[in-house]
Amino acid sequence: MPELPEVERVRQSLAARAVGRGVRAVEVRRPGVVRGDRSTTALLAGHRITAIERLGKQLAILGSPVDTTMGEEPRCLCIHLGMTGSLCVVTNDNSPRKHIHVVWHLDDGSRIEFRDPRRFGGIWVYPNKAELLKHRWRHLGADALRISPAELYAALHQTRRPIKAALLDQEIIAGLGNIYVDELLFGCGIHPLSRSDRLSLEQFRGLVPRMKRLLRRAITAGGSSLRDYVDANGQAGEFQLSHRVYGRRGLPCRTCGKALSHTRVGGRMTVFCVSCQKRY
DNA sequence: CCTTAATCCTGGAAGC
């Protein structure tokens, strides 16, 4: 499930292969995944890809018209990979893979394939980046790699929700998902059911740098590949090998050896160590 | 305010 590190990996690998390229044609095989204007022009046909940006777990693909007489409007696509989405750049006519919903044909003969078996992801079409910022991205909190301890504390000290539920809330902080929240809370020694308002600014001064270090290490390792995740080159990550709690319920804690506990928080599987993580 | 559950969806795993 692509969270911030995986989405950042996709951003980097996709940018390396697609920025500067022109889009010759766009194929929409399953229109339902596209929200808004489904015309191929709105989906960047006849445009040059100028940048690929990220906020939390979402990507924005920006494009300018190749023929400037057509109008100057720089287009913007927002792509959310959901649980199983991927964006791959391919050059050959290999095995026709299932669940490819949208294909961008580029001017060097390669193509970008948006594949999403479970279809929790999607593509949101905007006339420009300002509109994306004004609507869809307005509801997102600060990016997890940029947020400050004071900012996070300000958002959390006034809610009684369990810390795990609050950290998963993209309106509070953008980018964390089930894997990295469990890993982070274990790394900080904080029980996932701790009340958010019981944590001090001092604790966030410890948590935020740890979070950024965790996410950066995961990015360097290529992200966590559990089942579907691959970057734009089809490359899987290796950070799953470093997980200390996610997916390890019942297994011995790597710090104290005690069997890891599990519960559900906000409907999500939560794994933690009852002796290494203190409940506030 | 906060929680739970249902919804979307497929494929892998587990059970019989």
Next chain:
DNA sequence: TGCTTCCAGGATTAAG
């Protein structure tokens, strides 16, 4: 072996 059932979960929405 082959069938059925369950489960995973990001975000949204409705209901308690």
